[in-house]
Amino acid sequence: MSDRRRAILEGAARVIARRGVRGLRVTDLAAEAGVSTALIYYHFQDRTGILRHALAFIGDRADRYTGAAGEVGAAPSTADPHRLLERILLLEFQDLPEVRENSTAWGELRAHTIFDPELREELTAAGAAWVEEVADLLAAVCPAAPGAAVTAAAERLTALLEGLSSRWLSGLLPAAHARHLMRGAIEVEIGQLGTRAHEN
Numbered sequence: 001m002s003d004r005r006r007a008i009l010e011g012a013a014r015v016i017a018r019r020g021v022r023g024l025r026v027t028d029l030a031a032e033a034g035v036s037t038a039l040i041y042y043h044f045q046d047r048t049g050i051l052r053h054a055l056a057f058i059g060d061r062a063d064r065y066t067g068a069a070g071e072v073g074a075a076p077s078t079a080d081p082h083r084l085l086e087r088i089l090l091l092e093f094q095d096l097p098e099v100r101e102n103s104t105a106w107g108e109l110r111a112h113t114i115f116d117p118e119l120r121e122e123l124t125a126a127g128a129a130w131v132e133e134v135a136d137l138l139a140a141v142c143p144a145a146p147g148a149a150v151t152a153a154a155e156r157l158t159a160l161l162e163g164l165s166s167r168w169l170s171g172l173l174p175a176a177h178a179r180h181l182m183r184g185a186i187e188v189e190i191g192q193l194g195t196r197a198h199e200n
Helices: 003-019 026-033 037-044 047-066 081-093 097-115 117-141 147-169 175-199
Strands: none
Touching: 003 026, 003 037, 003 047, 003 097, 026 037, 026 047, 037 047, 047 097, 047 117, 081 097, 081 117, 081 147, 081 175, 097 117, 097 147, 117 147, 117 175, 147 175
């Protein structure tokens, strides 16, 4: 990715996190990124193109700070899947500017689809990939659990994370308590999957 293209996408994430999707104007984005509006249109064609690419950029950036492949000192194939599962879920509650910005922008883009379906397909795909990543780790922790139960557990955990993240970002919930609740939910889901595995 070129430096200018990256600057535009970083600027889009910042503007969306600060002002929401409705507050994203190309002229403001150009000023934020330090480029011309013509360059933005050259790279992204229109506002919808900016939003689509910003969504992908935010997802890629989240992968860098939560991805299982980023586990220090262990390859994903040999690392403890339970530990990796906690890592990818709990690192969403880091009180770091990039994480807060990413989570806020993601929430704004998700909320935007309630009123405008232009990003619904991309968000659905991103959400499905997120559920699949969590489900893969749950399946590694509880290999005998039925696939449908594993997927349902992954859906519940990712939905809970989004809700806790919104409360944390809104100042309604301290990060430490959000992490505590998330850890508890992980243990409950793993326990239920273990029970289901023994029933089969």
